[in-house]
Amino acid sequence: MRTSAVPRGPVVPSRMSKVIPRPSTVSSSSFTSNDSTEGSNIRVVVRCRGRNDREVRAKSRVVVDTSISKTDVAVRIGEDVSSTNIKTYSVDHVFGPEVDQVMVFEEVIAPIVDDLYSGMNCTVFAYGQTGTGKTYTMSGDDSTNLDTCAYEAGIIPRVLFKLFADVASRGYDYAVTCSFVELYNEELKDLLVDEDEAPKKLRLFDDSGSSFNGSKRPMTPSAGSGVTLNGLSEHNITSAISGLKVLQNGLRKRQVAATKMNDYSSRSHTIFCISLAIDTDGSGEFITRSKINLVDLAGSENIGKSGAENKRAREAGMINQSLLTLGRVINSLVDKSPHIPYRESKLTRLLQDSLGGRTKTCIIATISPASVNIEETLSTLEYASRAKNIKNKPQVNN
Numbered sequence: 001m002r003t004s005a006v007p008r009g010p011v012v013p014s015r016m017s018k019v020i021p022r023p024s025t026v027s028s029s030s031f032t033s034n035d036s037t038e039g040s041n042i043r044v045v046v047r048c049r050g051r052n053d054r055e056v057r058a059k060s061r062v063v064v065d066t067s068i069s070k071t072d073v074a075v076r077i078g079e080d081v082s083s084t085n086i087k088t089y090s091v092d093h094v095f096g097p098e099v100d101q102v103m104v105f106e107e108v109i110a111p112i113v114d115d116l117y118s119g120m121n122c123t124v125f126a127y128g129q130t131g132t133g134k135t136y137t138m139s140g141d142d143s144t145n146l147d148t149c150a151y152e153a154g155i156i157p158r159v160l161f162k163l164f165a166d167v168a169s170r171g172y173d174y175a176v177t178c179s180f181v182e183l184y185n186e187e188l189k190d191l192l193v194d195e196d197e198a199p200k201k202l203r204l205f206d207d208s209g210s211s212f213n214g215s216k217r218p219m220t221p222s223a224g225s226g227v228t229l230n231g232l233s234e235h236n237i238t239s240a241i242s243g244l245k246v247l248q249n250g251l252r253k254r255q256v257a258a259t260k261m262n263d264y265s266s267r268s269h270t271i272f273c274i275s276l277a278i279d280t281d282g283s284g285e286f287i288t289r290s291k292i293n294l295v296d297l298a299g300s301e302n303i304g305k306s307g308a309e310n311k312r313a314r315e316a317g318m319i320n321q322s323l324l325t326l327g328r329v330i331n332s333l334v335d336k337s338p339h340i341p342y343r344e345s346k347l348t349r350l351l352q353d354s355l356g357g358r359t360k361t362c363i364i365a366t367i368s369p370a371s372v373n374i375e376e377t378l379s380t381l382e383y384a385s386r387a388k389n390i391k392n393k394p395q396v397n398n
């Protein structure tokens with residue numbers, strides 16, 4: 001077990017040890033193994049949960065088949081079983097209801113974490129309709145309880161455990177910081193400031209002229225990106241557990257906001273960012289810097305559908321500008337458009353260096369298997385299969 005190699009953090013409680021990801025059995029090179037084009041830096045996967053109690057009670061049929069192949073998902077769109085009633089979508093990997101948190105992490109996320117050590121910035125998005133498992137996939141069930149999140153722990157806790165185990169076993173001198181931002185109604189909020197502190201206004205500004213000088217100074221989450229979020233608190237973490245505590249603090253703040261307002265959590269995006277600086281050559285300087293953004297997006301039902309509906313929804317303030325722009329940015333990248341509209345929303349500005357740039361990006365599209373959600377499921381799968389076409393060369397930013 002790798003925990004014994006972690007020298008700096010507190011001893012991991014025995015129940016938590018179940019959370020610790022096993023050493024990855026998936027090599028970095030498998031990142032692109034299912035991609036048709038060499039050098040593709042975006043991976044799109046689909047995760048379909050089982051039917052929930054409500055769907056079962058409503059006798060809503062299962063219309064999604066995740067068993068046909070590792071990379072295809074089929075949706076039955078009509079009553080009779082004929083080939084014209086089946087729509088099939090291809091992505092890099094399809095996970096059915098039988099797939100647990102460990103398997104998702106090992107297959108999709110562990111190879112991305114390995115890329116951090118070569119200075120690559122990475123972003124993982126959970127995209128999908130509300131109630132399909134975005135938060136479950138990203139944070140896990142009941143992440144506010146350290147003792148019970150073990151088996152159900154999502155990607156963020158597992159990234160933290162793998163990261164600290166890896167840097168310790170490689171013997172690097174390192175610094176890890178994290179930040180946690182929420183974006184609601186195009187307003188940015190720091191989820192890690194104390195309740196009694198006056199809320200600081202977070203402002204985004206471009207600083208593409210600044211360059212990294214290699215000194216062991218505190219990092220900003222946007223190190224190397226050209227976009228800075230002014231006023232954001234950065235938290236040094238020295239172990240996976242200390243990182244989990246930071247995560248829990250932020251999730252609790254979000255919960256408080258959610259209880260005050262209907263639809264709050266389905267309309268907000270959260271970005272948990274872990275920044276890493278490592279002294280890879282023993283020179284006493286942090287030579288390699290990288291970060292991973294773990295993004296739990298607003299519910300995709302907030303995008304709206306046709307243009308006319310979009311216009312009305314926008315006027316009524318019902319549409320999520322950042323989610324809409326993220327879709328447009330991805331489509332512009334796919335179409336190789338000369339203009340990529342990063343600047344049209346705060347989310348895409350914040351993540352500009354991780355979308356379509358020379359970084360690794362992973363989109364986990366979450367869906368429900370039940371016929372009652374078929375419209376949203378088809379829309380999510382259209383988005384996912386379209387996003388899969390982005391191709392860029394990986395870049396190292398040190």
Ligand code: ADP
Pocket residue numbers: 048049050052097128129130131132133134135136137141366
């Ligand atoms: P979202 O964040 O997309 O709105 P949640 O992550 O809150 O959805 O998931 C809704 C419910 O479904 C939660 O109770 C969650 O635990 C459960 N759930 C989602 N996906 C899975 C899964 N793959 N396995 C088990 N339970 C799941």
Ligand code: MG
Pocket residue numbers: 134135136265296
């Ligand atoms: Mg959620």
